[in-house]
Each structure stands twice: as structure tokens, then as C-alpha cells.
Amino acid sequence: MSLHRTLAARAESGRPVRIALIGAGKFGSMFLSQAPRTPGLHVAGIADLDPARARAATERVGWARERTEARCVAEALRTGGTFVTDEAEALIAADGIDVVVEATGHPAAGIRHALLCCRHKRHVVMVNVEADALAGPLLARRAAEAGILYSFAYGDQPALIAELVDWARTAGLPVVCAGKGTKYLPAYHASTPDTVWGHYGFTPEQVAGGDFNPQMFNSFLDGTKSALEMAAVANACGLDPAPGGLAFPPCGVDDLPSVLRPREAGGVLAQSGTVEVVSSLERDGRPVFRDLRWGVYVVVEAPSDYVRRCFAEYGLRTDASGRFAAMYKPYHLIGLELGLSVASLAVRGEPTGATRDFRGDVVATAKRDLAAGERLDGEGGHTVYGRLMPASASLAAGGLPIGLAHGLVLTRPVAAGSPVAWADVAATPDDPAVAFRREMEATFAREALRT
Incomplete structure (x- = not known):
């Protein structure tokens, strides 16, 4: 089934997927930049604590001002416009909404909004990995009981990792490890909003001239965001974190199969079937060759000598034994790709990654x-x-x-x-x-x- 063709057919028949976006920050804004370019998607409402900020976001990404002048969801559905409000609960409850995109980044708000989606029978795309890591296993159960779909956000790394894991398992390849890349040094765990810009290399002039939230940026640097995302992946993919947590080994894409294999095979993993984040920096601060800072990966194991020979015959990068191999995606485009989650829920009835267990x-x-x-x-x-x-x-x-x-x-x-x-x-x-x-x-x- 082609998502694009099916969405186009829905647009032609006047049955677009009607979306409510909660939170018009960076992720939400990136989605808003693309949604009007995708036939069959209609952002009927946007809820943000600051409606003026939400309207400014729509204009910044290229929307005409008149597009957000609808006075209610019913008017937006009738005219093809968008209703902007600060009342998320009312927007979720509004008649006609099919899919809610939760992009607040606030854990308590994410829980509250997901439960409202359960009450009002709205599928939910949980951009808010903070909420998913906090309570996703129970939220996913509540969603299933309510008969709705609960999904990761395509474009964000957990969904892309889950896609690679699903590819591997569907092809019959055992998953050894899955994860992503980031910029990491051990000292970053102690970083604070007061020290974060030095670690990023931003000058005071750059910070003063941009929309920079130091605490948000620091959550990526100090390891918190990586931990949240890997918890989400573990809970969605049935993978187990290592007893000591993330080790952040320095590793480029060519070395994924050699580094991310079990210790008894010469790698760094305490166990097979786990998650890990690789660093784009060597421990002395030098850049890793062909790093995966922006990407995601899965390491698989050849289940037989025949498959190992096939790996070699088709040029797949493996460890020295030929037993372990990796597939990776070098980039992720976060909100620019989010439409795939919305379409998958509405057209295929499938989430793009979904929490299952509490691992x-x-x-x-x-x-x-x-x-x-x-x-x-x-x-x-x-x-x-x-x-x-x-x-x-x-x-x-x-x-x-x-x-x-x-x-x-x-x-x-x-x-x-x-x-x-x-x-x-x-x-x-x-x-x-x-x-x-x-x-x-x-x-x-x-x-x-x-x-």
C-alpha cells in the first residue's frame, strides 16, 4: 500500500486525515512546515500554552496568516483552515479529529493528553519521549483497551530504530544491538545550563541571536535524552538495557559490527539483544572517523554459515569473523518526517514503533x-x-x-x-x-x- 497515493485519494474524495497538534515548538514547527505539502493531511487545530507563539511558528514555516483564522475546529474542518487555541483538552475532544500529535515535551502533560485521547478515541503520535519513558508501557495498554493506536513519531530516532529492528527480525536476522549516535564525553554528565554552550562550541553572540533553551540543549548533552530514547526503544522492541546502563563507546559506522558485539566475541556488549548509544568523539575529544552522530543503527548476527557467506558475497560490512553485520541510517529529520506516522496510523492502522513492555x-x-x-x-x-x-x-x-x-x-x-x-x-x-x-x-x- 502506497501511503502517498492513498492519502492523495483521500484528499480527492474530501476525506483528509484531520490532525490536532499539541505543542508548537521546534518539532511541531517542522511538522507544520510539511503537512500542507502532503495531500490528505489537514492540521485542523493547534494547541499551545501561547497561541501567539503558535501563530508565529506557522508564519515562520511559510503559512499564510489567514490560514489560522478559524474560530473553532468545526470552522477549520469546513474551510480547510486551522484553529489555534491554548485549550488542549477541548481540541482533543473536538468532533472530527482523527489523530493527535503530542509534541509538548512535558512528561505530565503527555500523560494527561494521551489519557484524553483514550477517552475521546483519538489515535496518538507520542513525540514526547519524556512521557513515553516515564509511563509509556501503561499508556500503551490504556490505548489498546480504548481501541486506539499509540505510536512513536517517525523522524525521531526511536521510531527509526524500531523500524530497523523490525526489518531485521522480519528478515529472520537476530538483533544483537540497536541504537543511535550522539556527541558524548564522560564529563558531559556533570554539564549544567551554565556550561552547556562551551561544550557545544556556541559563542555568546550565537546564543544571543538565536532561540536557544539551555536546559533543553543540556538534556541532549548530559546523556538524559539518550537514556530516554533508549528506554523507549527497549520497551518497544523487547531489548534489555545493560546492567550498567549506556556506555557510549566511540564508534564510527564501519566499526559498528566489531564494537557492538558481545564481549565473548570481542566487542563491548555485556549481552546480546540490547541497546547502546555510540559517541562521535573519542575519549580524548578527537572526532570519530565516519561517525554516526545524527543517525541510527542495528547490529545483526548471521544465524548460519550460509547467511554469513551471503553477507560477504553482497559486500555487507561485518566484523572480522563475518558473523556480525550492521545496517544504519545516517540522518534523521525529526518533524519533517512526522507525516509518515500520521499516515501510517490513519491509512494502514499501524504505529511507527510502539511501546509494549517495561524493560x-x-x-x-x-x-x-x-x-x-x-x-x-x-x-x-x-x-x-x-x-x-x-x-x-x-x-x-x-x-x-x-x-x-x-x-x-x-x-x-x-x-x-x-x-x-x-x-x-x-x-x-x-x-x-x-x-x-x-x-x-x-x-x-x-x-x-x-x-
Whole structure:
């Protein structure tokens, strides 16, 4: 089935896929730049805490101002325009919406909006990996119970990794490791919004002249975003994080099969069937040759001597034994590619990657010695970063998820490099996001005991 031809046919018959976008930041803006260029997609509504910012985003990506003058969703559906509002709940509930794109980046908001999609029977594209890593396993169950589809966002790395894993398994190739590339050095774990621009090499003039959020940029640098994305991949693809979390080995594309193989075969992996992020920097800061900083990969194993010979016959890059090989995609275009998720949900009835299990978790970890009484400032902040852990280890330790580590006050000190536990903070149990996460922990802990 061709997505483009089917969407074009829907456009011709006046039945476009009607979309609500929640959050008009960078990812949402990139999607808005492309949606009008795709026949059969109609962004009927945009919800943002700042509607003026949302309208400015549409104009920045090339929309005519009159396109966003609809006064309600019904008018937008009738005229082909777009309704802009600050009321996300009302937009999700509006008659006629088919697919909701959740792009706020706020974990609690993502949970709330996904549950509203369940109530109102709207398929949801969860751009918000922060929410998925925090509560995706239970959100996916609720979506299935409601009869809707819950999907990763195509263009973001978790969806592209899930696609490569699905390709490998459908071809009968065992998956050894899957993941992505990033810029990493061990010192980055201690980076704060005050030091982030030096690590990126941005000058004060560049920062002053652009729309730069230091805490958001720092969440990519300090390892938190990589941990969140790999937790999402582990939970979607049935892969298990290594006991020690991500190691970020320096590795270029030519060396993927040699580096990302089990230790007993000469590689760095503690186990097969795992996730890992490769660094585009050697540990001394030199650039890795043919790095994968912007891309994704999967390493597979030849299941027989015959397949190993086929790898060689068709020029596939392998390790010295010919047993391990890699496929990769060097780039991802985030919001520019998001239309594929929307189309896949509406046309094929298939998500582009979807959470299934609770195998990986991201626990808040102290960047420095923290004292009792200090207030945590969450992802990308001054106090904690997110460390990937097996979910079983996180549950056993009572780890505090990074997605809830914003604004909580420590009740006792935590040493630098140590995980923060629920017992270390004063959490409000009736906060909806806290309550939903605790319900998820209890649900999966009970199921683990039964198995």
C-alpha cells in the first residue's frame, strides 16, 4: 500500500486525515512546515500554552496568516483552515479529529493528553519521549483497551530504530544491538545550563541571536535524552538495557559490527539483544572517523554459515569473523518526517514503533553531591541527569524517574553519581503524573512476581 497515493485519494474524495497538534515548538514547527505539502493531511487545530507563539511558528514555516483564522475546529474542518487555541483538552475532544500529535515535551502533560485521547478515541503520535519513558508501557495498554493506536513519531530516532529492528527480525536476522549516535564525553554528565554552550562550541553572540533553551540543549548533552530514547526503544522492541546502563563507546559506522558485539566475541556488549548509544568523539575529544552522530543503527548476527557467506558475497560490512553485520541510517529529520506516522496510523492502522513492555527505565542521578532541602530541577538542569537502567533494577531500587524529578525537594543527601530514590524526596502522591507512574510500577512489579 502506497501511503502517498492513498492519502492523495483521500484528499480527492474530501476525506483528509484531520490532525490536532499539541505543542508548537521546534518539532511541531517542522511538522507544520510539511503537512500542507502532503495531500490528505489537514492540521485542523493547534494547541499551545501561547497561541501567539503558535501563530508565529506557522508564519515562520511559510503559512499564510489567514490560514489560522478559524474560530473553532468545526470552522477549520469546513474551510480547510486551522484553529489555534491554548485549550488542549477541548481540541482533543473536538468532533472530527482523527489523530493527535503530542509534541509538548512535558512528561505530565503527555500523560494527561494521551489519557484524553483514550477517552475521546483519538489515535496518538507520542513525540514526547519524556512521557513515553516515564509511563509509556501503561499508556500503551490504556490505548489498546480504548481501541486506539499509540505510536512513536517517525523522524525521531526511536521510531527509526524500531523500524530497523523490525526489518531485521522480519528478515529472520537476530538483533544483537540497536541504537543511535550522539556527541558524548564522560564529563558531559556533570554539564549544567551554565556550561552547556562551551561544550557545544556556541559563542555568546550565537546564543544571543538565536532561540536557544539551555536546559533543553543540556538534556541532549548530559546523556538524559539518550537514556530516554533508549528506554523507549527497549520497551518497544523487547531489548534489555545493560546492567550498567549506556556506555557510549566511540564508534564510527564501519566499526559498528566489531564494537557492538558481545564481549565473548570481542566487542563491548555485556549481552546480546540490547541497546547502546555510540559517541562521535573519542575519549580524548578527537572526532570519530565516519561517525554516526545524527543517525541510527542495528547490529545483526548471521544465524548460519550460509547467511554469513551471503553477507560477504553482497559486500555487507561485518566484523572480522563475518558473523556480525550492521545496517544504519545516517540522518534523521525529526518533524519533517512526522507525516509518515500520521499516515501510517490513519491509512494502514499501524504505529511507527510502539511501546509494549517495561524493560528500560531512566532514573534521576546526582550530578554533584546534593544536600537535603535542595530542589531538583529535572531533565537538563543543574542537579540531576537521567541514567538508563533495566526496569527490574529501577523497581528494586525504588528509583525516581527523571521525568518526575522537577521541583521535588530532597529529604536527605544524595552523593554525586548516585541514583535518587523515591525515598529521597517529598513527592505528592495525589499528583496525577506521580499517581499514574506509581500505578505503572505496581502493575509491572506484580506481573514480574507472577513470572
